[in-house]
Amino acid sequence: MxxxxxxxxxxxxxxxxxxxxxxxxxxxxxxxxxxxxxxxxxxxxxxxxxxxxxxxxxxxxxxxxxxxxxxxxxxxxxxxxxxxxxxxxxxxxxxxxxxxxxxxxxxxxxxxxxxxxxxxxxxxxxxxxxxxxxxxxxxxxxxxxxxxxxxxxxxxxxxxxxxxxxxxxxxxxxxxxxxxxxxxxxxxxxxxxxxxxxxxxxxxxxxxxxxxxxxxxxxxxxxxxxxxxxxxxxxxFHPVSRGGEVLLNLALKRAKHLYEKGHEFKQAPKYFIPFFEEDVSVDDYLRLDEMVVNFYLQEWINEDDEVLSDLANRFVNRELFKYLPFDGSFITQSELEDLFRRAGIEPEYYIFSDSFSDLPYDYDRPGAKNNRKPIHLKKDNGELREISSQSAIINSITGVHRMESKLYYPKEKILAIEDLEIKGEIINILNQLA
The missing domain is CATH 1.10.3210.10 (Hypothetical protein af1432)
Incomplete structure (x- = not known):
């Protein structure tokens, strides 16, 4: 049977x-x-x-x-x-x-x-x-x-x-x-x-x-x-990779902004529309993969909007922004944004502060909210010990939160500024960061 x-x-x-x-x-x-x-x-x-x-x-x-x-x-x-x-x-x-x-x-x-x-x-x-x-x-x-x-x-x-x-x-x-x-x-x-x-x-x-x-x-x-x-x-956290992410971020941000303003795209962004409108079904989500995104980025190079065209071209052809170490100073970034506007460069798309951080190992003490579980060692007698209490190497990195920031900017656009006074002020600020 x-x-x-x-x-x-x-x-x-x-x-x-x-x-x-x-x-x-x-x-x-x-x-x-x-x-x-x-x-x-x-x-x-x-x-x-x-x-x-x-x-x-x-x-x-x-x-x-x-x-x-x-x-x-x-x-x-x-x-x-x-x-x-x-x-x-x-x-x-x-x-x-x-x-x-x-x-x-x-x-x-x-x-x-x-x-x-x-x-x-x-x-x-x-x-x-x-x-x-x-x-x-x-x-x-x-x-x-x-x-x-x-x-x-x-x-x-x-x-x-x-x-x-x-x-x-x-x-x-x-x-x-x-x-x-x-x-x-x-x-x-x-x-x-x-x-x-x-x-x-x-x-x-x-x-x-x-x-x-x-x-x-x-x-x-x-x-x-x-x-x-x-x-x-x-x-x-390689700064070149982060720079590519910055360009992609800005290109998608610009495309979304143009859609919201009623811009007529040469190639209708059919698969992006649910995301622009933030009304995304599971089917919409599954249809959008990297092949589709790369297709639209290629198409956007030929768009009439100068900013979107430039950002898409930079990403597709790896013409990345330059970068400098940055302390995240609001005053410095505000000064640069003001100078960019005076030079006719849209700062919301051409200057970007990127911060990143990592915590290699940590665990939450009693009462903590994140519920980060430690790594436990099992001793020969069956007793459990949190690993950083037994290892000097792991103890040295436990709870150590390292953070860095970079400022990304288009060097060639700055060098092309015709107003020498504005150009000089921007270059002086950037040189101070270097």
């Missing part, structure tokens, strides 16, 4: 593998995971770069959210295999952990964080909407159980009752960070993001509330946290 295997337990007849430069292979055996990968919403991630505008500084940084999502899934898959021998791990949550890992970045938009600033979208909110909405992903997840999409969404937004599964995907030492540090390091060609992941996976232990680290693995975690610190300051 033949009986149908429940979908949650259904396996592929033969394991599928993806060749991967970070993990060598990504292994897929569950029918659910294979079906999720094939959905149009997940395939869209092939058209969303992992690092946004960073390719302007590191030419090979062209990898995608698709690559990264598979990598996070693979790390969590390996975690679940390692955890099987520990009684704290409940095997019934395995598929939930794998699906959540695979889909954790599903809602990222084109050029991600820059896009969100202009159009007030939130990729985490859209991840939830895609998982719970009328989508292919939702239909696949419901084949496990009617409530399974909600559970996956809860893991990703960190509200699920199983805190261990949440910490595997979202914590200060999680699969997400372990993949993107190594993957971004590989594709940018730097060595900063490399650390001994094999060792970390071997010393990870499941507990009721979180993933904890065996005490003997402390030095591997030190290496991981220092890798993260270096990647942020040497790669993610």
């Amino acid at each position: 033949l009986t149908e295997v429940p979908y949650a337990k259904k396996q592929l007849a033969e394991e599928k593998v993806f060749k991967d430069p970070v993990h060598r292979y990504v292994h897929v055996r569950d029918q659910l995971i294979w079906d999720l990968i094939k959905t149009r919403e997940f395939q869209r991630l092939r058209r969303i770069k992992q690092l946004g505008t960073l390719y302007l500084a590191f030419h090979s940084a062209e990898h995608t959210r698709f690559n990264h999502s598979l990598g996070v899934y693979e790390i969590v898959r390996r975690m679940t295999e390692n955890f099987k021998e520990h009684e704290e791990w409940q095997g019934r949550y395995r598929l939930l952990a794998l699906a959540s890992a695979l889909l954790h970045d599903l809602g990222h938009g084109p050029f991600s964080h820059c896009f969100e600033k202009i159009f007030h979208t939130d990729h985490e909110e859209y991840t939830r909407k895609i998982i719970l909405g009328d989508t292919d992903v939702n239909k696949v997840l419901k084949r496990v159980s009617p409530d399974f999409p909600r559970e996956v969404a809860q893991v990703i937004d960190q509200t699920h009752e199983n805190k261990l599964v949440i910490s595997m995907i979202s914590s200060q030492i999680d699969a997400d960070r372990m993949d993107y540090l190594q993957r971004d390091s590989y594709y940018t060609g730097v060595s900063y993001g490399r650390f001994d992941m094999e060792r970390i996976l071997r010393v990870m232990r499941p507990s009721k509330e979180e993933v904890i680290i065996k005490e003997s693995g402390m030095h591997a975690v030190e290496d991981y946290l220092m890798s993260r610190y270096q990647m942020y300051w040497q790669v993610y």
Whole structure:
């Protein structure tokens, strides 16, 4: 007598593998995971770069959210295999952990964080909407159980009752960070993001509330946290990449302003209109990927509006603004903005102060609101200790909040100013910042 295997337990007849430069292979055996990968919403991630505008500084940084999502899934898959021998791990949550890992970045938009600033979208909110909405992903997840999409969404937004599964995907030492540090390091060609992941996976232990680290693995975690610190300051905050983001930000801001003023575009910005009007459905959101955004930027080069044309051209052809270190002084920026206006240059599109900061490791003390969980070491006697209390290296960076600012400006426009007095004043201010 033949009986149908429940979908949650259904396996592929033969394991599928993806060749991967970070993990060598990504292994897929569950029918659910294979079906999720094939959905149009997940395939869209092939058209969303992992690092946004960073390719302007590191030419090979062209990898995608698709690559990264598979990598996070693979790390969590390996975690679940390692955890099987520990009684704290409940095997019934395995598929939930794998699906959540695979889909954790599903809602990222084109050029991600820059896009969100202009159009007030939130990729985490859209991840939830895609998982719970009328989508292919939702239909696949419901084949496990009617409530399974909600559970996956809860893991990703960190509200699920199983805190261990949440910490595997979202914590200060999680699969997400372990993949993107190594993957971004590989594709940018730097060595900063490399650390001994094999060792970390071997010393990870499941507990009721979180993933904890065996005490003997402390030095591997030190290496991981220092890798993260270096990647942020040497790669993610690279001023050239930030300069590309500045131009994209300003071009989108100008396009939105023109639309609101009734400007007639030569190429109607059909796919941008819901974002300009801030009335975006899930389908609208899914239609806009980086291929579409780049198409419009190419078209805007030929627009009649001089500012939009210039900003789009600068972004497409990498004619970036120059930059200087900046202390964020309101007086200095106000002076420059006034001088730009007098010179006939619109300061809201041609001078930009960009600030960025990072906190490599910290944890919330009792009573704090952010709920930032520490990394715990498990000693031989079973006692748990917060890692910075045991490591002098980690203690030295705990709670250290580093911040920097840059001022971006168009050097050639300044040099072309005909009024020598105004030009001289602008150059003097900029020289003082240098």
